[in-house]
Amino acid sequence: MKIAACQMVSGPDVAANLATARRLLEDAARQGARLAALPEYFCLMGMHDSDKLALAEDDGAGPIQAMLATAARELGLWLIGGTLPIRSTTADRVRNSTLVFSPTGERVARYDKIHLFAFDNGRESYDEGRVLEAGSEPTRFDAGGVNVGLSVCYDLRFPELYRRYAGCDLLAVPAAFTYTTGQAHWELLLRARAVENQCYVIAPAQGGQHANGRRTWGHSMVIDPWGQVLAVQAEGEGVVMAELDPVRLAQVRQQLPALGHRRLG
Numbered sequence: 001m002k003i004a005a006c007q008m009v010s011g012p013d014v015a016a017n018l019a020t021a022r023r024l025l026e027d028a029a030r031q032g033a034r035l036a037a038l039p040e041y042f043c044l045m046g047m048h049d050s051d052k053l054a055l056a057e058d059d060g061a062g063p064i065q066a067m068l069a070t071a072a073r074e075l076g077l078w079l080i081g082g083t084l085p086i087r088s089t090t091a092d093r094v095r096n097s098t099l100v101f102s103p104t105g106e107r108v109a110r111y112d113k114i115h116l117f118a119f120d121n122g123r124e125s126y127d128e129g130r131v132l133e134a135g136s137e138p139t140r141f142d143a144g145g146v147n148v149g150l151s152v153c154y155d156l157r158f159p160e161l162y163r164r165y166a167g168c169d170l171l172a173v174p175a176a177f178t179y180t181t182g183q184a185h186w187e188l189l190l191r192a193r194a195v196e197n198q199c200y201v202i203a204p205a206q207g208g209q210h211a212n213g214r215r216t217w218g219h220s221m222v223i224d225p226w227g228q229v230l231a232v233q234a235e236g237e238g239v240v241m242a243e244l245d246p247v248r249l250a251q252v253r254q255q256l257p258a259l260g261h262r263r264l265g
C-alpha cells in the first residue's frame with residue numbers, strides 16, 4: 001500500500017488551509033496513495049491559542065469534518081485528518097482530535113491528543129493546557145488490513161502509549177513540532193518508535209515560518225520497521241510518499257523477534 005504524509009505551513013486563514021490540504025491530498029491520490037495523513041492543526045495555525053476555541057466544531061458536524069469526509073470519498077483514500085479542534089462536552093476547552101475517514105467517506109476513528117505540550121526556554125513559550133482538554137484513549141483502526149495506531153505530536157515523547165499499539169503495522173503521528181525541539185528530537189524519537197515497535201511510522205508535520213511568528217520543524221517522513229527513513233521533506237508544503245510493504249514488516253519481526261521477547265508488560 002502506498003502511503004502519503006502531507007506537509008503544510010498552515011496560517012490563520014482557514015479556507016486557504018483547507019484548500020491547500022485538499023490540493024495535497026489530490027496530489028497524493030494522483031501519485032497512487034491509498035492512505036494519506038495531514039499534519040496537526042492543518043486547518044488553523046492561528047494568531048492566538050484561543051482561536052482554536054472559535055473554530056471548534058461539535059463532534060460529527062461542521063465544515064472541516066465535511067471537507068475531510070468528502071476528500072476521503074472523492075479521492076478514494078483512507079484519510080488520517082491531521083487534527084482539528086472538537087468542542088469538549090464537559091469543559092470550556094477543545095480536544096485536539098484526529099478523525100479518520102474511510103475511502104467511502106465514513107468516519108472510522110477519533111483520537112484525542114493525550115499528552116499536552118508545554119515548553120518554555122525563555123525565548124519561546126507553549127502551554128497547550130490553556131485551551132486544550134487532554135484525551136485519554138489510545139485508538140487504533142483497520143485500513144483495509146493495515147492496523148494503524150493513532151497519536152499526535154507531543155505524544156511521541158511517551159513510549160508507553162505506543163506499547164499499547166504493539167502489533168500495529170503503522171503508527172501515525174500528525175505533528176507540529178517546534179523548530180527548536182524538532183531539530184533536537186523529532187527524527188530520533190520517530191525512529192525509536194519505529195524500531196522498538198517494529199512497524200512503519202507516518203509523520204506528517206507542519207514545516208516552515210507561520211504568520212503567527214512561530215516556526216515549525218517540518219521533516220515529514222515515513223520510516224520503515226528497521227528504523228530507516230524512506231522519504232522526507234525538510235520544509236514547505238509537499239507530499240512525502242512511501243510503500244508500506246507487509247513482506248518487509250514480517251521479515252523484520254521474524255529476523256529479530258523482539259516484540260515477542262517483552263518481559264515487563
Ligand SMILES: NC(=O)CC(=O)C(=O)O
Nearest residue numbers: 117153154176177178181
Ligand atoms: N508541538 C508539540 O506538541 C510537541 C513538540 O513540539 C515537542 O514535543 O517538541
